[in-house]
Amino acid sequence: xxxxxxxxxxxxxxxxxxxxxxxxxxxxxxxxxxxxxxxxxxxxxxxxxxxxxxxxxxxxxxxxxxxxxxxxxxxxxxxxxxxxxxxxxxxxxxxxxxxxxxxxxxxxxxxxxxxxxxxxxxxxxxxxxxxxxxxxxxxxxxxxxxxxxxxxxxxxxxxxxxxxxxxxxxxxxxxxxxxxxxxxxxxxxxxxxxxxxxxxxxxxxxxxxxxxxxxxxxxxxxxxxxxxxxxxxxxxxxxxxxxxxxxxxxxxxxxxxxxxxxxxxxxxxxxxxxxxxxxxxxxxxxxxxxxxxxxxxxxxxxxxxxxxxxxxxxxxxxxxxxxxxxxxxxxxxxx
Numbered sequence: 319x320x321x322x323x324x325x326x327x328x329x330x331x332x333x334x335x336x337x338x339x340x341x342x343x344x345x346x347x348x349x350x351x352x353x354x355x356x357x358x359x360x361x362x363x364x365x366x367x368x369x370x371x372x373x374x375x376x377x378x379x380x381x382x383x384x385x386x387x388x389x390x391x392x393x394x395x396x397x398x399x400x401x402x403x404x405x406x407x408x409x410x411x412x413x414x415x416x417x418x419x420x421x422x423x424x425x426x427x428x429x430x431x432x433x434x435x436x437x438x439x440x441x442x443x444x445x446x447x448x449x450x451x452x453x454x455x456x457x458x459x460x461x462x463x464x465x466x467x468x469x470x471x472x473x474x475x476x477x478x479x480x481x482x483x484x485x486x487x488x489x490x491x492x493x494x495x496x497x498x499x500x501x502x503x504x505x506x507x508x509x510x511x512x513x514x515x516x517x518x519x520x521x522x523x524x525x526x527x528x529x530x531x532x533x534x535x536x537x538x539x540x541x542x543x544x545x546x547x548x549x550x551x552x553x554x555x556x557x558x559x560x561x562x563x564x565x566x567x568x569x570x571x572x573x574x575x576x577x578x579x580x581x582x583x584x585x586x587x588x589x590x591x592x593x594x595x596x597x598x599x600x601x602x603x604x605x606x607x608x609x610x611x612x613x614x615x616x617x618x619x620x621x622x623x624x625x626x627x628x629x630x631x632x633x634x635x636x637x638x639x640x641x642x643x644x645x646x647x648x649x650x651x652x653x
Contacts, residue, residue, distance in 0.1 A: 322457065322473035330469060335461040340376050340410045343455050343463070344521035345385045348510055348529045352651035354495050359515070361468065361489040362497050365508040365529065366450060367423040368416035369432065369640055373401050373449070375409055382415075384640035390415070395437035397449050400484045406477060410456035412518075413449050413487060422505055425617065429636040451480075452487030455518060463518035470518065494530075502532035525652070533619055535635070536560070538569060539643045540614040541597045543588055545606035552581025553588070556616065556634065557602060557609075560648045565599035569627065569648075572618050575634030584637075587614070615641040623648075 323331075370385045380402045382390045391398050394415060416423040417431065431447055434440040454462050454474040462470055471489065480486045489512075490497050498509050508531040516526035542557035555573035559566045576584075591610040596602055620632040627648075 320476055322454075322476040323460075325469070325472055325476065326465075330465060333464040335464065336459060337456060337461040338459055340374050340408050340456045341461075342374060342381075342383065342387060343372060343410060343412070343518070344387075345370055345372060345412060346519055346521070346527060347523040348512075348527035349523055349525050350649045350651050351525075351528045351530065353528065354498055354530060355511075356492055356494045356496070358492045359513060360494060360511050361471075361491055361514050362494045363452060363487060363489045363510045363512065364501065364506055365510050365531070366414040366416050366487075367425045367507050368414045368428055369425075371413050371415050371449060372455075373409075373411050373413065373451075375401060375404070375407060377407050378402070386640050386642055388640065392435045392437050393431050393433065393440050394447055394449075395440055397447060397483055400481075401449070404478050404484070406458060408456070408458055409454070409477070411451045411474065412453035412455060413451040415447055415449050417445050417447050425635050432636075433639055446483070448483040448485055450485045450487040452489075453518060463520070466515040466517070467512055468514045498530055498532075506532060507535065508532045534622060535617060535619050536629075536649055537615055537617050537638060537641055537646050538572075539566060539612045539646050540588070540610065540616055541566060541568070541612050542602070542604075542607055542609040543585070544571065544604050544608070546581075550581070551578065552576070552585035554606065555604075556584075557598075557604060557607060558616065558618070558629075558632075559598055559600075559612075560646050561644060562647065566597050566612055567627065567648075568598040568600040568602055570629045570632065571604060572616075572629070572632045572634050574632075575618070580634075612643050615639075615643050615646055 372383045374381045380398050417428040419427050430445045454470045511528040513526040538558035544554040546554045555571035559568045588610050596609045597612045615638045617635045618632045620629045622630045
């Protein structure tokens with residue numbers, strides 16, 4: 319493999335910043351848009367249905383960190399081993415951890431690996447996992463965040479020979495509309511469009527990176543649940559919401575998408591969080607409602623938002639332990 323730094327001319331080398339030890343970077347975020355476009359100054363990546371991960375390696379020490387800086391080493395020990403086996407021993411990379419259902423990445427299947435704190439148990443689940451790396455933030459003593467995105471991606475591809483379970487996050491150039499249509503036909507979540515000359519700005523939500531979604535998805539805060547009916551166990555539906563100017567707004571109830579084990583496990587968790595008063599700023603007139611401290615975040619898929627700000631036909635996908643409830647807001651597309 320050639321040295322990735324050989325790709326840089328004098329102007330790009332001047333953008334490197336010496337950084338003796340690899341450091342955590344808060345992930346850069348994309349802005350939701352309803353634009354569908356093609357542009358030679360942009361690259362288009364598949365929007366993978368997994369968990370964002372920042373991998374930091376400093377010699378023998380490898381840390382696999384979630385977007386809110388929780389360590390995920392115990393949940394994905396084979397990925398830690400694989401990253402520790404890459405040729406270079408000091409780097410920071412941005413990527414996505416995924417599991418597959420058939421040919422598509424599946425957040426629901428990944429639930430079987432999330433939150434596990436025993437590496438042996440994680441391996442025994444029988445759920446293969448992979449990490450797709452799509453950005454290079456530090457390499458061999460230099461921060462690369464001030465380099466253009468296309469340069470960072472080229473350096474990333476040159477840095478290692480990629481073998482499972484570590485995969486290179488591919489992209490396509492220019493033809494975003496065609497790629498978006500293809501993504502939706504194949505049942506993907508959508509695309510991430512990135513300005514090819516954009517810098518990496520940790521922790522920011524920028525219009526240099528855009529989310530193009532095939533389906534409506536949203537992270538939401540769990541503020542309560544309803545009693546189960548008939549033969550159902552656990553609970554009937556989750557009561558969910560999002561924050562708006564510091565107020566938790568009620569977005570409706572989510573009654574589908576659960577298997578038996580999830581119903582029982584989540585009811586046990588929510589019983590420990592139960593409170594008398596509703597955490598929602600709006601009135602909630604659901605029969606058999608119980609309220610909980612708003613500490614859990616879930617992800618749902620749905621058809622649309624109604625005019626009064628409720629979810630239409632929502633379905634539960636899974637819990638997210640990599641999101642702060644206070645950061646959950648209603649995502650609105652911008653232009």
